[in-house]
Amino acid sequence: MTRNMLSRAVLLAGIPLFLAGCEVGPKDITQTGHRGTGMVQLADKSRIPPPDRMPGETYRDIVLDPNDLGPPAGEFYENIQVLNDLSTEEFNRLMIAITEWVSPEQGCNYCHNPENMASDEVYTKVVARKMLQMNRAINVNWAGHVKQTGVTCYTCHRGQPVPAYYWTTDPSATARMGILGNRRGQNNPDKPSAVYSSLPYDPFTAYLKERDPTERNIRVAGTTAYPVAGAQGATLANTEMTYGFMMHFSDSLGVNCTFCHNTHSFSDWSGSTVQRETSWYGIRMVRDSNENYITPLTSVFPANRLGAAGDPFKINCTTCHQGKNKPLGGMSMIGDFPELARIPPPPAPTTAALPAQPAG
Template identity: 50%
Template sequence: MRMMSKLTTIGALAATTVLLAGCEIGPKSSEQTGYRGTGIVQINDRSNATAPGEVPPPPYELPPSSGETAGQAYENVNVLAHVSKEEFDYTMAAITQWIVPADAPAAEAGCNYCHVPENLADDSKYTKVVARRMIQMTQSINQNYSDHVKQTGVTCYTCHRGNAVPKYVWTDPKPGDGRLMGNKRGQNTPVEAVGYTSLPVDTYAKYMRTQSGAARVISKTIHPTTANRSSIKDTEGNYAIMMHLSQSLGVNCTYCHNSRSFAQWEQSSPQRSLAWYGLQMVKNTNEEYIHPLASVFPANRLGPQGDPYKTNCATCHQQQRKPLGGAQMAKDYPALLTLPGAGSAVPSGPMMQTPGAAAPVAAAAGN
């Protein structure tokens, strides 16, 4: 019996070893990201790390200004009319390098992607109309969202990485067909947005467009109250958006949360507040800048619901805690740092106070 027991134990250990061989059991490193003793630790799988991506150098050294503005030198310059002609040319050269796809047909290569070659002032190409608004969006992010982007800032390359359409974008999902037995109620469809689980598929639409959607479902009392009407589906949606955040930044839950109390802001790491401001930034980006362009985009640039492709956390981060590894790229492109006539910046709240419904959100930037 003892021999049989030993053989059984050895067999079980061998089977366990075989099963674990398919798991991520390689070397790990841990990094304390929160207060000591709270268990807020980031576990890094060194064998499965994602490269931050290469940062392209400026197209050339920005020359000194001759005193002539872009608005004076060229026809029909709107968003960047206030910068010098030299800085305008420099910024346009960089944007061409960041956006135009490498495999674009000759008719759309280089400046021709946005401009009519016979008349650069012509606005007939939709890409030029969109590019203007995207430049304003970039200026707004750098000016009004320092609570998230800090001094690093963003450029067009942060999202596009040499692609006309950024790699990580989303559109509103197609609704169910309405039949009692065939309507999945927005769930149980294996889509990448929720890690191919049975969670709600409209996660981005719920949390990354309107200013009212808040990823908060935990009640503060043990008894039902009218203050919290969250359903099981709401809770599933909350979990789905947390999955998106984790995957987009390549981090685990304890990068932001204290596992002893996920809801308590005062026990969370500062990164949780940074993430909250980031969500407000994404909402404003989609609601004020991208979604209103639905009538400008052609049909092939719209989703099944007729809305344009919008941003989420992965659009910039791409599995990095800091986009492009935290490279301070924006400082080389001063025309993208502030809106013309810089308006009032979004006020900052105390970093570790609970951001609630009345927390500051970005005001729409004017043209």
């Protein structure tokens, strides 16, 4: 054997040891489908997130007397625009909870002028009002995703005024020429949004912002044997964008692809798990929240709450999940606040008395 051949043999023999070094440590393995289908969840025990820290929950010490809830909050307080269907006592209790969920260090003054609580001069109060509308809309309209667990402000905020995880449009993720060539918004493996891969690193603008379903289909498999001119489908660009988005999904929930898909056919719904349907609703829920509740606040936010492209901080899967397939490990606080799972009907229109019609 020549020296060159010996060197190659040593190199090849060392590759498994090198790769094994990337996967050392005990694993949790859970079979999620039929044997032989590869439907297995594999988790590195050293990377399993610790139990979530729950809020102090001082609101649990407040016991409401159903026979003495006080007058409607909208009649007792000034400028109540969203929670005017609550009683005064329910309203006060929810305000205490929101302070714990969002601004435990800053207190009520994070949103209010203490000398005039009804004033909207503090921009965060305007934002909070819209976020409460979004919170209720998620629990009522998107039960296909949040089920009966629901969400509260704490699901995203975790005791911080600004959630730890958000996204904004990356202005660099566009096709552009330079000394390094045209990256086309990818081939930049230092971006956490695509889990440090070379895939497109701003899939969120394409999939979690636009409401128009014709903008971009999430596809990796075509429906025909050959490409069809002008048809939306599994183009190479769409496939790469989809994989970048799916990398975000996997990382956000701390799961493998087989949590939702059967690798026999990623596109086949009949072989997928029920979690794929839940995720389908989740994508649309996040898109609805970004477009209808967060983006309209663009002019309200100061410059330090906007991204490089001038858009506000928006939500994605990580905002709520933070490495777990169920946010907060499945803990629900919505049972303590059923008022966050209902949307009051709009007030009945008042009909002014019509003038008497002349006879004849």
